[in-house]
Amino acid sequence: MKIQVVKNILDANDRIADENRSLFDQKELFVINLMSSPGAGKTSLVERTIMALKDRIRIGVIEGDIQDTCDADRVAALGIPVVQINTGGGCHLDANMVREGFAGLDLDALDLLIVENVGNQVCPAEFRIGEDVKVMILSTPEGTDKPSKYPLIFQKSAVMLLNKIDLLPYLDFDRARVYKNVLALNRGMDIFEISCRTGQGLDAWFAWLAKRVERRG
Numbered sequence: 001m002k003i004q005v006v007k008n009i010l011d012a013n014d015r016i017a018d019e020n021r022s023l024f025d026q027k028e029l030f031v032i033n034l035m036s037s038p039g040a041g042k043t044s045l046v047e048r049t050i051m052a053l054k055d056r057i058r059i060g061v062i063e064g065d066i067q068d069t070c071d072a073d074r075v076a077a078l079g080i081p082v083v084q085i086n087t088g089g090g091c092h093l094d095a096n097m098v099r100e101g102f103a104g105l106d107l108d109a110l111d112l113l114i115v116e117n118v119g120n121q122v123c124p125a126e127f128r129i130g131e132d133v134k135v136m137i138l139s140t141p142e143g144t145d146k147p148s149k150y151p152l153i154f155q156k157s158a159v160m161l162l163n164k165i166d167l168l169p170y171l172d173f174d175r176a177r178v179y180k181n182v183l184a185l186n187r188g189m190d191i192f193e194i195s196c197r198t199g200q201g202l203d204a205w206f207a208w209l210a211k212r213v214e215r216r217g
Contacts, residue, residue, distance in 0.1 A: 020130025
């Protein structure tokens with residue numbers, strides 16, 4: 001019975017995700033579902049991306065957290081429309097939560113919607129929200145074993161951003177092993193090595209994203 005209940009939940013979510021997808025298509029809006037463990041650097045990446053692209057691309061953000069508005073406050077300080085969704089203990093955003101967040105955004109005035117999911121490497125990958133792509137961050141302090149322990153997020157994501165590469169000299173992080181395991185799970189994944197602290201590697205990510213937003217419009 002538990003398997004059937006889970007299947008029913010995912011089926012219901014997928015129906016709403018398809019409705020969201022149709023709306024995004026109508027609005028010619030490019031949507032990314034940004035996922036990572038807590039502390040990997042999602043909000044720092046969002047801030048960096050906004051600062052680099054906001055003069056070229058109209059950006060909106062949906063922030064997902066269990067509680068509090070600290071991440072949404074950081075985005076709002078950059079002059080970007082943002083909606084906070086607090087899950088009240090839930091480990092992910094689902095398609096219906098995202099749909100409810102539309103009420104706080106003028107989708108006609110946006111080219112790019114960034115959905116920053118709840119910090120978790122498991123649940124968010126299971127739930128479609130109508131996004132164009134899933135994007136994940138793996139930070140070097142998290143260790144080498146994450147692709148083996150949490151394969152779904154690597155299989156479902158179109159992009160992996162390896163963040164905090166400025167810390168590599170101080171960590172026991174086997175980059176070659178990580179890449180081997182990631183590409184075994186998802187050979188088509190685009191990978192960018194970045195540091196949100198120093199800015200290293202971010203230009204390649206900005207170019208990748210801008211190109212796809214322009215194609216969508």
